[in-house]
Amino acid sequence: MTNETQVMPAVALRGITILPDMIVHFDVSRKKSIRAIEEAMTKDQRIFLITQKDSKVEDPSEDDLYKIGTVAMIKQVAKVPKDMLRVLVEGMERAELIQLEDGLSYLEAEVDMIEQEEENLPDTVKEAMLRSMRELFGAYCKENQKMNKEQVRQTLEIEDIAELVDHIAMNIPLTFQQRQQILESVSLSDRYETLGVILSSEIEVMRLRTEIQEKVKQRIDKNQRDYILREQLKLIREELGEDDTVSDGDHFMQEAEKLQAPKEIKERLMKEIRRFKSLGYNNSESSVSRGYIETLLKLPWEKASRDNKNLDKASQILEADHYGLEKVKERVLEFLAVRTLTKKGSSPILCLVGPPGTGKTSIARSVARALNKKYVRISLGGVRDEAEIRGHRRTYVGAMPGRIANGLIQAGVKNPLMLLDEIDKVSSDYKGDTASALLEVLDSEQNSKFADHYVDLPLDLSEVLFIATANDPQSIPRPLMDRMEVIEISSYTENEKEHIAREHLIPKQIKANGLKENQLVIGDDVLKDIIEGYTKEAGVRNLERKFGEICRKSARKILQDKEKQVVVTKDNLEEFLGRSRYTYQKVNEKDEIGIVRGLAWTSVGGDTLQIEVNLMPGKGEFLLTGQLGDVMKESAQAGISYIRSVADQYAIKPEFFKEHDLHIHIPEGAVPKDGPSAGITMATAMLSAITGRAVRANLAMTGEITLRGRVLPIGGLKEKMLAAKNAGITKILVPDQNRPDVEEIDAEIKEGLTIVFVEKMEQVLKEALV
Structure with missing residues (x-):
């Protein structure tokens, strides 16, 4: 080594290391680097190129750079778009960074030039190193198929070990960190050893990668082989008449024979099953036909549940579940009496109209319990597509039955109680008028042969007890309203709300919040204050929420404060529910x-x-x-x-x-x-x-x-x-x-x-x- 010190412009390189004798071009975009190139061109075209340790650093200091770099000669400078320079340089010699001056508009480096160390190695050692390096490089080229064969041949013909080491280091794809290791190896022995370690490591990595790729390829080949064998097996089974589709067809045929359905329905079903059996396994229509057959088999054509005939028991259930609502209870018991006398009789189509929270949906569930009917709820709020009611035609991709047919499948019987919730909130668009589609469903003269587009067979809805609910009767079209028997459920009085709260809401919330009956006491006078001061509604939905709030706070008191019983009084009511929110606008004091x-x-x-x-x-x-x-x-x-x-x-x-x-x-x-x-x-x-x-x-x-x-x-x-x-x-x-x-x-x-x-x-x- 020598201590010849020089000062010259410097460029910090990102993701690249340049070795002596290496001719390479790179792009420069940072203003300081561009200025350093321009400064070098005005002098002797020499520039110091040193690599950054972290390529993400935008403005590197001396600590961000490696200590050893390369003094290079600028051969060519060209401007490229986006204010960048493309520079062609040739590496001259190694140099060590002594000091970096950053005060100027460009980086200026004080460097010590590093001269090549002359090693007096015996010829036998050089020959051994030459042969060893050729073997390593040959093994590397064998694993890396991308290497140019002509270039490999020329490299292997080099007789000088120093030239061979430098030639390999410049021409194989290495990371900038690996090249930096070679750059920092000054003597021939160090460079040879460093390059040998890098080549050995790269050979091992490439061998592992090849093994992994081979395993993946074998697995893919096995999957393809399995697929071919499966296809051949299917073909053999089809030839022998033992394929899966035939067994499915036989299963469907057995189910169809057991099915309780009218003669014309069974004939249509058998015809569809025979068609399904004739379709090939890979036929696109096979899955469509399968879905249709499964739907027909699931529908309860003649399967019915036995209604409750005990009027007293039905009345007890209705009274236990709901306070008030006398008209609804009376109409349901009338229906039950007529059904008992006539043995069948057409089911009425009731429409419960009233404000939110008055128990329209819950009474439908109670009616189903009282009559011992299966209960199906169909929410119509926001339904716009007519196909939601009538079903899609089977010619469409993804066709399925309508909500009414699905409701029957869900119930499993042909005489369930079907709740059409929020019938006033159905809407229409370009896909059809949903309300008009409901006309056939809710017409007792027509619904014995309801046509679902998907099922494409008449469905008997005459025994279904339809109960519809609505908030605003003005939103229901007149023809649809005419087909239903409207029962108005009006607002609850304060007295009714007190009864409902005592008999239903408070016990329900006490149970829901994990309390026991004796752990929470709400007096009658407090109950009246809660109804008047904290709710302003026709129904009791918000009232139930208030009781839930009281129960949650009571549960916390019982657990945290170890209270055995929580008593809600007029004095501590604000502690549970805050200040009262509503006051009625009272009568004026004077005329x-x-x-x-x-x-x-x-x-x-x-x-x-x-x-x-x-x-x-x-x-x-x-x-x-x-x-x-x-x-x-x-x-x-x-x-x-x-x-x-x-x-x-x-x-x-x-x-x-x-x-x-x-x-x-x-x-x-x-x-x-x-x-x-x-x-x-x-x-x-x-x-x-x-x-x-x-x-x-x-x-x-x-x-x-x-x-x-x-x-x-x-x-x-x-x-x-x-x-x-x-x-x-x-x-x-x-x-x-x-x-x-x-x-x-x-x-x-x-x-x-x-x-x-x-x-x-x-x-x-x-x-x-x-």
């Missing part, structure tokens, strides 16, 4: 001008609406606010037209309407409101504001108005009366044509309410205005 209490029906029960009217000097404008729908706006227009037609009866001057603006507002402006039942309420509020006469505070009203002042009937009366009672109203005005509805309402709801039936606006105004 006011232009403010009238109306009654409204919502999807979650009844509510009261306070309609306010203000009168202002203006140009006769008519303002409506509070997110009113079109029907409500038209009712207001009809009301003002009626008032103008009777203005002389109330001493209202004709020019009054030209000189004043009228503003109607219904509070809770963020909530959309629509419907005809606020007609008389808005008319009364407007007349009160115009005449200056106050409206009774303890009074609420509901009804539709006509231009001539007639009062027309409305719906949802039970819910509206409940809302009035909760608000503290003592007198309500109801359309005269709603008398039958009032008579059906429980005395418990009517208690404390004075109900006045009205036919005309004159009666309304007489009762309302002070």
